[in-house]
Amino acid sequence: xxxxxxxxxxxxxxxxxxxxxxxxxxxxxxxxxxxxxxxxxxxxxxxxxxxxxxxxxxxxxxxxxxxxxxxxxxxxxxxxxxxxxxxxxxxxxxxxxxxxxxxxxxxxxxxxxxxx
Amino acid sequence: xxxxxxxxxxxxxxxxxxxxxxxxxxxxxxxxxxxxxxxxxxxxxxxxxxxxxxxxxxxxxxxxxxxxxxxxxxxxxxxxxxxxxxxxxxxxxxxxxxxxxxxxxxxxxxx
Numbered sequence: 738x739x740x741x742x743x744x745x746x747x748x749x750x751x752x753x754x755x756x757x758x759x760x761x762x763x764x765x766x767x768x769x770x771x772x773x774x775x776x777x778x779x780x781x782x783x784x785x786x787x788x789x790x791x792x793x794x795x796x797x798x799x800x801x802x803x804x805x806x807x808x809x810x811x812x813x814x815x816x817x818x819x820x821x822x823x824x825x826x827x828x829x830x831x832x833x834x835x836x837x838x839x840x841x842x843x844x845x846x847x848x849x850x851x852x853x
Numbered sequence: 854x855x856x857x858x859x860x861x862x863x864x865x866x867x868x869x870x871x872x873x874x875x876x877x878x879x880x881x882x883x884x885x886x887x888x889x890x891x892x893x894x895x896x897x898x899x900x901x902x903x904x905x906x907x908x909x910x911x912x913x914x915x916x917x918x919x920x921x922x923x924x925x926x927x928x929x930x931x932x933x934x935x936x937x938x939x940x941x942x943x944x945x946x947x948x949x950x951x952x953x954x955x956x957x958x959x960x961x962x963x964x
Binding site for chain 1: 886888893894895896898901911943945950951952953954955956957958
């Protein structure tokens with residue numbers, strides 16, 4: 738059974754710092770891995786999607802990498818800003834979960850606080 | 854762009870009552886799913902569908918029912934609400950193995 742883990746559960750950094758959020762998964766047989774952002778009381782916003790054949794994806798100050806062999810993904814945030822404060826979740830799309838189509842298995846997230 | 858729309862946003866029920874959470878998407882996505890999010894438990898899959906007329910159970914399906922009569926709609930029914938079903942419910946949709954898009958959530962309290 739696929740398990741997705743995010744460490745640390747919470748992270749506080751000063752504004753302007755570059756930071757890395759970690760995501761690990763137990764089964765390398767995934768279709769893709771997706772990073773989300775969730776603000777308090779809100780839904781999840783998709784940040785980046787990495788297909789299993791890709792090594793990384795970039796969007797603005799965000800860069801996500803994927804290493805299937807080691808079961809790890811990282812989300813790099815450059816020059817962090819207070820507006821980046823939110824919970825970041827990763828999710829692995831498994832190749833087989835109760836059927837022929839893949840479902841997303843979520844980590845519990847890293848709560849990021851960027852201090853001015 | 855509407856994306857994924859959930860209604861209602863808030864609901865309070867008494868134990869034993871039934872209700873339906875509505876979910877609609879306008880992106881012609883084949884895949885739709887329902888998650889619940891609880892503190893310390895993360896997001897857990899309740900039910901999912903890969904197309905009209907096809908549904909399947911996720912990790913925590915007990916007490917919930919779904920149907921998929923059209924591509925656009927995927928309602929979640931609580932058959933007899935229990936306090937353990939107090940949670941925030943999210944509907945999400947995607948192409949079969951594409952990027953997943955979420956609704957804003959429905960916050961349910963069962964007294």
